[in-house]
Amino acid sequence: MKKLLIGSILLTLIINFSPIQVEASVKAPSYNYSYWGNSVAAPDAFSEDMLMTGDQWNIGGLVEPNDLFVTSDETIYILDSGNNRIVIINQDFQLVDTIDTFENDETTGTFANPQGIFVTEEKHIYIADTGNNRVVHLDEDYRLVDYIEKPSSELLKEDFVFQPVKVVVDNADRVYVMAAGVFDGFMEFNVNGEFNTFIGANRVQVDPIDLLWKRLSTKAQRSRMVMFIPTEFTSFDINNEGFIYATNADGGNDVIKKLNARGTDILRREGYYSPIGDIRYPLDVGPSRLIDIDITDSEVYSVLDAKQGRIFTYNGDGHLMFVFGGLGNQKGLFHTPVAIERIDDRFIVLDKALGEITVFNETEYGQTIIEANRSYYQGKEDQAFELYQKAIEMNANLEFAYTGIGKALLRQGDYKGAMENFKQSLDQKNYSKAFLLYRKEQLKDYFPTLMTLLLVSAIGITGFRMIRKSRKKREGVAIE
Secondary structure (H helix, E strand, O other): OHHHHHHHHHHHHHHHHOOOOOOOOOOOOOEEEOOOOOEEEOOOOEEEEEEEEHHHHOOOOOOOOOEEEEOOOOOEEEEEHHHOEEEEEOOOOOEEEEEOEEEEOOEEEEOOOOOEEEEOOOOOEEEEEHHHOEEEEEOOOOEEEEEEOOOOOOOOOOOOOOOEEEEEEOOOOOEEEEEOOOOOOEEEEOOOOOEEEEEOOOOOOOOHHHHHHHHHOOHHHHHHOOOOOOOOEEEEEEOOOOOEEEEEOOOOOOOEEEEOOOOOEOOOOOOOOOOOOOOOOOOOOOOOOEEEEEEOOOOOEEEEEOOOOEEEEEOOOOOEEEEEEOEOOOOOOEOOEEEEEEEOOEEEEEEOOOOEEEEEEEOHHHHHHHHHHHHHHOOOHHHHHHHHHHHHHHOOOOOHHHHHHHHHHHHHOOHHHHHHHHHHOOOHHHHHHHHHHHHHHHHHHHHHHHHHHHHHHHHHHHHHHHHHHHHHHHHHHHHO
């Protein structure tokens, strides 16, 4: 009986105190990261609303779709790669059209395993037609405008194979292509489809130990070692101002970049940690592998992690706003997510393996955070202050919201209040800025009084010395 009792007690302790392993089919929790790097619970910012497949539009299933694009009028373009076609649906998720051929003079053109798509404001469509080694440019009536094929340039090797996988176009109709096997950055083509240059190459990541061995090795040994070359980009997007946001797989602190026209990375990384996806992860999973990025207004951008199926959204300063998604077989989870897009207050996520699109709607919590950030970005400090306060009431663990409140108060001239909120969020940089302004304000307020006191003190001291000196003179004369 003693053994049975002890065994029962041990079993109870094991059940109650052993770590629980969450199965993939269980809905992934929503969380954020604290200043100290701990994952803290957070309310859901987005919740799954509906699931869409090609069968719902009576066009057959989507087969290994690879990319999405949403235009300003909320028309959705789905690149159905396995079927070599483009599926177009409207904002109500109703079928508009499909494109599997296009007019090319007197012949008909087709696609071969296309990987990327971009649509301009004029509804011109650019397709990274990977299997055909070209970028196809169609007009609004789906007629061929031009091809971009393998360029002839001294910057390219003779055996270079042009395999475009992603494409974006800026307001000047410059075309930027992410090509497979290219480590020099993005290929830039002018309005005539002529190759200009590469921009935004990643820095070479070198292991110090490998570098030491390479320097100590013979020439023959070095020839058999792995070359130190930059990593490839995994995806990119462009905003209305012409800045390119890109993701790469180098595993460093700059896996997300914001490139200007010169290819310089100007992304702000002022959050507690650099925007890299998960900062805490199982050893057998490893760091996040970001494979897609989407830019919305107010400098907010979201990235998709292929390893754990999560979407991370950051504000313009690099603060993690919220996380949602995950891998699994429940609604709202994915098998092989490959692309994300925003449609106003909704998210859509494309699953390559299942040929499905999941639609997510904002929750009240998600809407509050997004509107707070938008209000601050638009200079509406009072509204931003109220919304950040509301967000904190909904999630006490949202530390960066105090930074938002502090910035709003800073713009309003409430430097002391800003200092208190920056202290709450452990934001040393902005606290120092607020402190300097607060000290300057205090000096300005008390400067007249201070100067009056100093002047009266100086006059009093001078007068006292003169009286004392005069008295000593009189005393000297009296003695004589």
